[in-house]
Amino acid sequence: MLQTSARLLELLSLLQLRRDWTSAQLAGRLDVSTRTVRADVSRLRTLGYPVDARPGVAGGYRLAAGTAMPPLLLDDDEAVAVAVGLGAVATQRLGVEETSLTALAKLEQVLPARLRRRVEAVRAATSVVARTEPPLDLSVLGAVAAAIRGHERLRFGYTKPGGSEEARHTEPQRLVSWGPLWYLLAWDLDRDDWRVFRVDRMVPHAPTGARFRPRPTPQDDVVDYVVRRVSKAAWKYRALVLVHASAAAVAAKIPVPVDIEEVDESSCRVELGSDDPDQLALWMTQLDVDIEVIDGDELAVAFERLAARCRRTAGGAAPTSSSA
Template structure:
């Protein structure tokens, strides 16, 4: 006969099979009396598991949906399937990436080594159509997510933009996914300031085990704070442009934090920037508003190059719209 704790786990596993069990069936599976089954059902209910009891010939016990999510028991195949599924969701960038990573970090923390090897085997045998961004290393993301969840200081090697490498010691706060890249917002202990790191340039070291208390982030909106740091900090070329559209309309079209200055009801000035003025010029044409470069020679020249290419594509001159 199973001990009480082991018997409760076995009972819970049976109830999770999504079917009704009579007390006689459960007693037979657990090798106990129906009275013991009823007592064990009461213990599960006291632990927060909503077990319904239906009377009659077709009745029995069934695990129902409750108001809170109780712990679940997964067999080996189910645990592997959940881990692989969470990895796939994180890689697809469907809007629940960070939640998927934290759930994956919790699961992998308790997976036996034999199951971790199975999960890794599936990952290694799976190919993904490459996108514009660097490969998504889920092991690094998982390590970072686990440090954030556990409020544990994180040491890692970091490759800077120029290729130089350095060691960083941080208190990781949040992961932010923007377009094809992941970023970590962390308090840099060596520089005593907030820093944003590209996760694809990180190589986490062994867990430190040192805990920390979360700090107050300087801005209420974490995403805006991180994106603002990323965009403005990475600009190699800057320009100020006059946009012949209301400031509210421009703010709705530009999905990154930029400085917008109202000129009048139908005009505003915007400070923009980029590493590539040609890409910036092309992007600004997609805003579908009239633009005038006030300050920024590189952007003005880029617009001139773009205009030349577009005229050449159109046949070096305007065409009759009726043709």
């Protein structure tokens, strides 16, 4: 009986490890016959685990979603990761602090002493900077994710940056997380084009039930596409500069995607922008390379103001030969 119980736990762990298994694969991993696998699957079903079976030569088993949450099997590293993650979520303004704490309490109650010590060691060595953003409504995020998974058209109210509201009708394609914010890449049916929406500005309407066939994304790298769209949409000031460094070196120093056009091995043109030209000028000095402003009067004036400020800070001292 003990051997059978241990095998059931191992079988459950395998089913939770990946989505699909054939009978032969499970039999090989458990070192039993396929007949024993079928019997063990039946035992799991009696314990409340919804194991689906597919008939035929290519058939097999998968652990499906059920009406209740069955117990999960975690190895040591997984258990520590979940405990640390729940603790981190509980300190953030995501709107699920209380739920995270109750889930963490349940997990820590059954953690072996050796794993509790590992979790405490991570906590003792870690500090978290509190966020200033408003909490994320996880019900909105869940509704959007469900529409993406089900290929279901999504209607929602959307608050634009200026504060005006409008209704949108979309085919949701992909969620992208960038820092504390979530973005939705979707095909806008009214505008017949791709659009990017901030999830915290969305208010989903009732499910439409209308299915759609996913379209090819505008580019293979969805994250890069969304970041570029979000960055450019937020720019109030735009500028084109000539940077006296290779395109590869500049791309490595700029943390967000921008348009970089190679001129030669030692120079490139970069289009970028910001809400504040003075902040942009200050940030570009941190590239530690020579820069020429090709197009962007606001940025050129901002560099003049920055240079004057630096001269005043230096007390008006004449530049030395080395600094020149």
